[in-house]
Amino acid sequence: MTAALLTEAAPAKINLYLHVTGRRPDGYHLLDSLVVFAQAGDVLRYEPGPEPLHLELKGRFGQVLGHAAAGPDNLVMKAAAALRGLAGPGADVRGGRLVLEKNLPVASGIGGGSADAAAALRLLDRAWRIDAPQAALLAEAEKLGADVPVCLLSQTIRMEGIGETLSPAPALPDCGMVLVNCGQGVSTPDVFRRREGGFVPRADLPESWANAQAMAETLQALENSLEAPARALCPLISTALADIAGQPDCLIARMSGSGATCFGLFPSAEAASQAADRLADAHNAWWVWGGGLFHHP
Numbered sequence: 001m002t003a004a005l006l007t008e009a010a011p012a013k014i015n016l017y018l019h020v021t022g023r024r025p026d027g028y029h030l031l032d033s034l035v036v037f038a039q040a041g042d043v044l045r046y047e048p049g050p051e052p053l054h055l056e057l058k059g060r061f062g063q064v065l066g067h068a069a070a071g072p073d074n075l076v077m078k079a080a081a082a083l084r085g086l087a088g089p090g091a092d093v094r095g096g097r098l099v100l101e102k103n104l105p106v107a108s109g110i111g112g113g114s115a116d117a118a119a120a121l122r123l124l125d126r127a128w129r130i131d132a133p134q135a136a137l138l139a140e141a142e143k144l145g146a147d148v149p150v151c152l153l154s155q156t157i158r159m160e161g162i163g164e165t166l167s168p169a170p171a172l173p174d175c176g177m178v179l180v181n182c183g184q185g186v187s188t189p190d191v192f193r194r195r196e197g198g199f200v201p202r203a204d205l206p207e208s209w210a211n212a213q214a215m216a217e218t219l220q221a222l223e224n225s226l227e228a229p230a231r232a233l234c235p236l237i238s239t240a241l242a243d244i245a246g247q248p249d250c251l252i253a254r255m256s257g258s259g260a261t262c263f264g265l266f267p268s269a270e271a272a273s274q275a276a277d278r279l280a281d282a283h284n285a286w287w288v289w290g291g292g293l294f295h296h297p
């Protein structure tokens with residue numbers, strides 16, 4: 001198998017809006033969200049070999065997860081273990097080295113760990129010749145985390161239920177995106193626990209938008225229901241949102257997922273990249289990225 005086939009992108013997930021629409025008896029929250037993926041992401045590589053499967057962490061945020069985090073608790077290794085259970089007689093399950101280039105901040109609302117788990121499912125399904133049906137991969141993804149099914153597909157999609165109900169999204173216009181993370185990890189369960197107030201209805205979306213401006217107008221009327229509790233835990237979210245919104249050409253600034261990463265939408269990838277350069281100059285310890293959306297090959 002060529003190197004290209006043994007490499008998988010794990011793009012960042014961004015919730016353009018996120019409504020908490022209800023709560024299940026087991027405590028999990030029902031959501032309605034428009035999910036897109038950015039060209040920013042982690043990268044997973046696999047070198048098959050005779051030794052037991054193991055994981056190495058590289059990249060700016062590899063250290064944050066720490067050495068111990070390359071063990072069985074890493075979502076990549078959990079995904080590999082789940083995939084072994086799907087292997088039929090024609091499969092060629094091997095050991096070897098997985099290398100995770102961790103470019104995305106950890107516990108940051110852009111699904112880094114979920115994207116890594118999804119990338120591991122896609123990559124090892126191919127490399128080990130398991131060729132599992134997509135429904136079987138989605139079922140394993142669901143067990144690994146609420147965001148893993150959407151990350152398995154890594155395409156613009158509407159996400160409902162607790163994350164498992166995926167349906168086609170409106171056609172997106174061309175646009176650019178800036179991502180800003182202040183460096184403070186935010187725990188997803190803590191943010192859900194701190195949420196106050198009632199539930200928010202499912203959004204009413206058009207079939208498509210004529211341009212990024214029109215999409216931003218729709219999003220202005222929607223919300224991220226987790227933004228208030230996340231701001232209470234991490235006040236720098238408010239600074240990040242104000243700084244993104246203050247950039248020329250910014251159409252809207254919002255928080256993704258359970259935070260703390262915030263995004264801004266721009267009319268083009270170029271405008272986003274210029275805004276990112278300015279934001280990075282102003283906050284050189286923060287993680288800042290600007291560019292286009294990820295389109296699944």
Ligand SMILES: C[C@](O)(CO)[C@H](O)COP(=O)(O)OP(=O)(O)OC[C@H]1O[C@@H](n2ccc(N)nc2=O)[C@H](O)[C@@H]1O
Nearest residue numbers: 027028029114145146147148162163188189192257258
């Ligand atoms: C906030 C989002 O990022 C939006 O895309 C996701 O819903 C969170 O997805 P995730 O990080 O993969 O979440 P999981 O690892 O499955 O769950 C972490 C914790 O978040 C809470 N949780 C998560 C998803 C959900 N729909 N309702 C919840 O209440 C639960 O307390 C759960 O124990």
Ligand SMILES: Nc1ncnc2c1ncn2[C@@H]1O[C@H](COP(=O)(O)OP(=O)(O)OP(=O)(O)O)[C@@H](O)[C@H]1O
Nearest residue numbers: 074075106107108109110111112113114116147257
């Ligand atoms: N490969 C991984 N990358 C990042 N975190 C991982 C990984 N494997 C396990 N984890 C654990 O998962 C926790 C959540 O990290 P992650 O980066 O996925 O959160 P998040 O960006 O808030 O995700 P979401 O948007 O899905 O809520 C981390 O605190 C970490 O301990």
